[in-house]
Amino acid sequence: MEKLIKSVFDPQLIKKDFPVFKRQVNGKSLIYLDNAATTQKPESVINCIDNYYRKHNSNIHRGVHTLSYESTVMYEEAHKKVADFIGAKDWKEIIFTRNATESINLLAYGWGLHRLQEGDEVLITIMEHHSNIVPWQMLRDLKGIKINVLGVDNKGNLKLDELPGLLSEKTKLVSIIHASNVLGTVNPIKQITQEAKKVGALVLIDAAQSVPHIPIDVNEIGCDFLVASGHKMMGPTGIGFIYGRQNLLEDMDPFMYGGDMIEKVTLTESTWNELPWKFEAGTPNIAGGIGLGAAVDYLENIGLQNIYNHEEELLRYALEKMSEFDWINIYGHKSDSESVGVISFNVDGVHPHDVAGMLDEQGIAVRSGHHCAQPLMHDLSMDYTARISFYVYNTKEEIDLCIETLKKVKKLFG
Amino acid sequence: MQSESLDYILDHYKNPRNFGTIEDADFSYEEGIPSCGDVIRLDLKIRDNKLDDVKFSGTGCAISQASVSILTENVTGKEIGDVISLTDHDMLEALGGQVSPIRFKCALLGLTVLKKALAGIKSDS
Numbered sequence A: 001m002e003k004l005i006k007s008v009f010d011p012q013l014i015k016k017d018f019p020v021f022k023r024q025v026n027g028k029s030l031i032y033l034d035n036a037a038t039t040q041k042p043e044s045v046i047n048c049i050d051n052y053y054r055k056h057n058s059n060i061h062r063g064v065h066t067l068s069y070e071s072t073v074m075y076e077e078a079h080k081k082v083a084d085f086i087g088a089k090d091w092k093e094i095i096f097t098r099n100a101t102e103s104i105n106l107l108a109y110g111w112g113l114h115r116l117q118e119g120d121e122v123l124i125t126i127m128e129h130h131s132n133i134v135p136w137q138m139l140r141d142l143k144g145i146k147i148n149v150l151g152v153d154n155k156g157n158l159k160l161d162e163l164p165g166l167l168s169e170k171t172k173l174v175s176i177i178h179a180s181n182v183l184g185t186v187n188p189i190k191q192i193t194q195e196a197k198k199v200g201a202l203v204l205i206d207a208a209q210s211v212p213h214i215p216i217d218v219n220e221i222g223c224d225f226l227v228a229s230g231h232k233m234m235g236p237t238g239i240g241f242i243y244g245r246q247n248l249l250e251d252m253d254p255f256m257y258g259g260d261m262i263e264k265v266t267l268t269e270s271t272w273n274e275l276p277w278k279f280e281a282g283t284p285n286i287a288g289g290i291g292l293g294a295a296v297d298y299l300e301n302i303g304l305q306n307i308y309n310h311e312e313e314l315l316r317y318a319l320e321k322m323s324e325f326d327w328i329n330i331y332g333h334k335s336d337s338e339s340v341g342v343i344s345f346n347v348d349g350v351h352p353h354d355v356a357g358m359l360d361e362q363g364i365a366v367r368s369g370h371h372c373a374q375p376l377m378h379d380l381s382m383d384y385t386a387r388i389s390f391y392v393y394n395t396k397e398e399i400d401l402c403i404e405t406l407k408k409v410k411k412l413f414g
Numbered sequence B: 001m002q003s004e005s006l007d008y009i010l011d012h013y014k015n016p017r018n019f020g021t022i023e024d025a026d027f028s029y030e031e032g033i034p035s036c037g038d039v040i041r042l043d044l045k046i047r048d049n050k051l052d053d054v055k056f057s058g059t060g061c062a063i064s065q066a067s068v069s070i071l072t073e074n075v076t077g078k079e080i081g082d083v084i085s086l087t088d089h090d091m092l093e094a095l096g097g098q099v100s101p102i103r104f105k106c107a108l109l110g111l112t113v114l115k116k117a118l119a120g121i122k123s124d125s
Helices: A002-007 A011-015 A043-056 A066-086 A100-115 A134-143 A160-166 A189-198 A246-251 A286-302 A304-322 A352-361 A374-379 A396-413 B003-014 B062-075 B080-084 B088-094 B101-124
Strands: A094-097 A121-125 A146-150 A171-177 A202-206 A225-229 A240-244 A262-265 A270-272 A328-331 A342-347 A367-369 A385-389 B027-032 B039-047 B050-059
Touching: A043 A066, A043 A286, A066 A094, A066 A240, A066 A286, A094 A100, A094 A286, A100 A134, A100 A171, A100 A202, A100 A225, A100 A240, A121 A134, A134 A146, A146 A160, A160 A189, A171 A189, A189 A202, A240 A246, A286 A304, A304 A328, A304 A342, A304 A396, A342 A352, A342 A396, A352 A367, A352 A385, A352 A396, A352 B062, A352 B101, A396 B003, B003 B062, B027 B101, B039 B062, B039 B101, B050 B062, B050 B080, B062 B088, B062 B101, B080 B101, B088 B101
Parallel strands: A121 A146, A121 A171, A171 A202, A202 A225
Antiparallel strands: A094 A240, A225 A240, A262 A270, A328 A342, A342 A385, A367 A385, B027 B039, B039 B050
C-alpha cells in the first residue's frame, strides 16, 4: 500500500482532500503558503470531528453507557496514534494539551517549579519561539534559575562549538527548537542531546515545526520530552501534545488540579490518577484529540518521508527562483545544513506587511511580522519579514505565481 | 484595491507630508502595534485651541504611514474639538474607503495616536 501511494504521489491529488482549496480568495484560487503558522485540514479530519459530535459525543472516563465508552476508547486511541507516530514506547507517555505553548508551560510548572532551585541553569537557543523563552523567564523570576542562550552564526546555524562551554553540572534542562519557524534551519538535536546527557541535563525538544514535516523517533533522538501542536500537522486547533519519558512523568507533579486527574479525593487530601490523565485535568478537548488522531492517520498514509522530500524539492526550487532577483533578500539558507520548507525574506523598499497584503489580493496567503521569535530577529538584524512556508499540497506552479506577484509588488513600490 | 485609491496611498507613503518632529511640541504621543511593529509618534503644536502644527514620525507599512500622513494634512489648522470627534469611519473614508478590514488596524493607528495625544491636552487643561 505504501509503495503504491509513493508511486502516485501528486500534490494536485492531495490538494483535493482539502475542502478549503475549493474556495477563492479575492477572486483567485487560494494559494496557501502560511503553513508554519497553521496548516489546512483534510476532509478526513473534518469528517472525523463531525462524526464524533454526531454519533458518539459523550464525556470520557465517566460513565458505563455506550457513548461514554465509545468516546473514551476513541480518545485513548488518539493517544496511541500519536505515540506510534513519534516512536514512543507507551501511549501513556503522550499527554494531550492545547498546543506546544501549553505543553512547555505544563513542563515549566509541573517539572521546573518543583525540581529547579536557585542557581540551576536552563539552556535554550536564540532561535526559540517565544513559547520556549517566556516560561523559563517566569521560572527565573520565581526560582532564581539562570537561562543560558546558545547563539546562531551568520549562516543561521547554531554555534555548536560554544555548546560545551554553556553546559555544566548546573545545567538541569536543555530546551531547544528542532526546526526554526523563521529560518527553516533543522538543528542537530541528536548531537545536542548527547552533549546534554554528558552533564546529566534533561532534554526538551520543541518539535512544533518539525513533527509535521520530518520523520521523528523520540528514542532515536534520546530526548526526555518533546512537544508539538496539532494544528500545524493538519489537526484541529486547540490540541497539542507532550511526549515524556514515563519515569519522569510519574515523578512529576501535576500542572492543573481538579477533575479527572485524581485517583481519590477527600476533603483534606487527594492522590493522582495514572498517566496520562494525571496531566489532563477537567474534561479535555475530546473532539480535538480524536481529530488529531485522524490527522496522524492522514500523514502516515502519505508518509512523512514523502512529505519531507516534496517540501525539500519545493524549497530548493523556490530558493533558486527567488535568488534570481537581487531585490529579494532571503534570511538563512546560507549553508547546506538541513532545512524545512520555510523562507523568510524581504522585498527591498517594501514593508513586509505590504508584501503580504499585495499577495493576499492575488489569493496568496503568506505571513508577515516577527514570527514570535523577536530575539532571533533582533540578533540577525532582521526587523520584520515576509515568510512563505510549504506543505505537502503546495506546488512549483504556486511558487511561480507567488514570485510573479512579488515582481509586481516591487514594480509598484520600487 | 482600485488603482486610484492605491496610487493615493502610495503617494503619501513615498512622499509623506508633515514627516518629522517638533522640538518644542506642546504634546507628543507615541504608540505602536506590537504584532506587526508599526510605530507612530505625533508631535502637536497648539494655538487658539487649534492644531497649529502636526508632525509625525515612525515606521511601518504603507497603509499605516500613508494614513497618518493624510491625517496630519486633514487636521492641521482644525479645532481640537472637531479633531476629537473624528471617527474611524472618517479616517477610512479619507483613505478612499478601499482599505480591507484586514488592514483597519494599520489604517487607524494614526488616528488612535492623535486622539491619545489630545486626551493628554484635555486632562492637562
